Amino acid sequence: MTRKASTPSKDKPQAKARAAEIVREYGPFAGADKVAGVTHDGQRVWAATGTRLIAFDPESGEPTRTLDRACDAGTAFDGTYLYQIAEQRIDKIDPANGNVVASIPAPGNGYDSGLTWAEGSLWVGQYRDRKIHQIDPATGAIIRSIETNRFVTGVTWVDGELWHGTWEGDESEIRRIDPQSGAVLERLEMPPGAGVSGLESDGADLFYCGGGESGKVRAVRRPKGAGS
Numbered sequence: 001m002t003r004k005a006s007t008p009s010k011d012k013p014q015a016k017a018r019a020a021e022i023v024r025e026y027g028p029f030a031g032a033d034k035v036a037g038v039t040h041d042g043q044r045v046w047a048a049t050g051t052r053l054i055a056f057d058p059e060s061g062e063p064t065r066t067l068d069r070a071c072d073a074g075t076a077f078d079g080t081y082l083y084q085i086a087e088q089r090i091d092k093i094d095p096a097n098g099n100v101v102a103s104i105p106a107p108g109n110g111y112d113s114g115l116t117w118a119e120g121s122l123w124v125g126q127y128r129d130r131k132i133h134q135i136d137p138a139t140g141a142i143i144r145s146i147e148t149n150r151f152v153t154g155v156t157w158v159d160g161e162l163w164h165g166t167w168e169g170d171e172s173e174i175r176r177i178d179p180q181s182g183a184v185l186e187r188l189e190m191p192p193g194a195g196v197s198g199l200e201s202d203g204a205d206l207f208y209c210g211g212g213e214s215g216k217v218r219a220v221r222r223p224k225g226a227g228s
Contacts, residue, residue, distance in 0.1 A: 020174060020188035021221040023206070026061045028215030029054050035210040035217055037075030037085065037115055037198040038154070041095070045208050047217050048075045048084060048198065053093075058202075058219070067098035074115025074154065074198060076122060083122060083137070085112050090122065090140065104140035107133045114155035114164060114199060125152035125164060132164060147182045150175070154199025154210065158222065165196030165209065172196045174207060174220060186223065194218060 027035065032049035039046045044055040044064060048071035055065035073085035081101070082093040088110040092102040106112045107124055114125030114132075121143060124133045132155055134143040146162075150173075153165035162179040166172060172195040176186035190196060190209075198210030207220045 015184050015187050017173065017187040017189040018223075020190050020194075022191070022194065022218050023221050024061075024219040025211075026056060026058075026217040026219075027211075029056070029063060033215055034213045035197060035215060036073050036212075037071065038208045038210045038217055039075040039077045039082065039116075039200045040202045040208060041077045041082075042203075045200075045217060046075055046077070046082065047210065048073070049215075053082070053084065053098075055095075056217075058208075065095075067093065067095070069093060069098060069100070073112055074125065075200075076115045076117040078117040078137070083115060083117065085115055085124075090115070090124075092137075102138075104135075104137070107135055107140065107142055113153050113197075116154075116156045116200060118157035123155050123157070123162075125155045127151050127153065132162070146177070146179060148175075148177060149182070149184070153195075153197050156199050156201045156207065158201035158203060163199065163201070163207070165199040167195045167197065167212070174199065174209070188220065188223070190220075 035047045037048040053067040056063045070086035071084045076083040084091045089103045091100045108126045113127040121134045122137045132146045150166040155164045172190040174188040195212045196209045197212040205222045209218045
């Protein structure tokens with residue numbers, strides 16, 4: 001059964017934005033002219049570039065693996081497998097050999113954006129619908145939906161906090177929202193020209209952000225004391 005979270009009130013005051021601290025940029029990568037989804041497998045960062053998944057070492061910035069797979073939006077990692085949005089489906093990929101071991105329908109039927117893994121579920125951003133869906137990774141069934149008040153690009157969870165990227169026109173932010181109400185709790189404002197197309201936490205104090213047609217991945221510092 002699908003449960004729908006309440007819509008964020010437009011009357012509630014929004015959190016004030018502060019400047020995002022970009023600590024490093026990676027790319028562009030050879031043979032890739034864009035970055036959509038990103039994920040982190042505990043050692044490497046994976047970037048979805050449209051036709052190839054590129055893994056790189058976050059210390060050196062050097063690519064270490066490539067997998068030839070359709071990958072036009074969000075990417076996630078569950079500790080064993082990669083998950084990749086490709087048009088109207090989500091592929092479950094064995095990173096050891098690049099084989100697709102299963103596929104499920106994407107909830108937005110081709111209008112999906114970000115993707116992350118948390119609490120045994122996949123969480124999928126719906127860009128223009130301004131929603132984040134929690135879905136069953138085995139079937140694609142929607143478990144619940146969270147509404148936001150901005151377009152949703154990347155999505156990530158870290159330390160019980162739900163963050164998502166936004167990108168409208170020339171304005172892009174990383175936002176922490178209440179996972180029940182969708183209320184905006186924190187806003188990190190990216191500089192002009194630095195859009196967020198994909199988003200993933202390293203599980204500590206960095207976010208990795210896909211940079212769209214810049215072909216870059218940017219590391220952004222997660223604020224200290226977030227959530228306090």
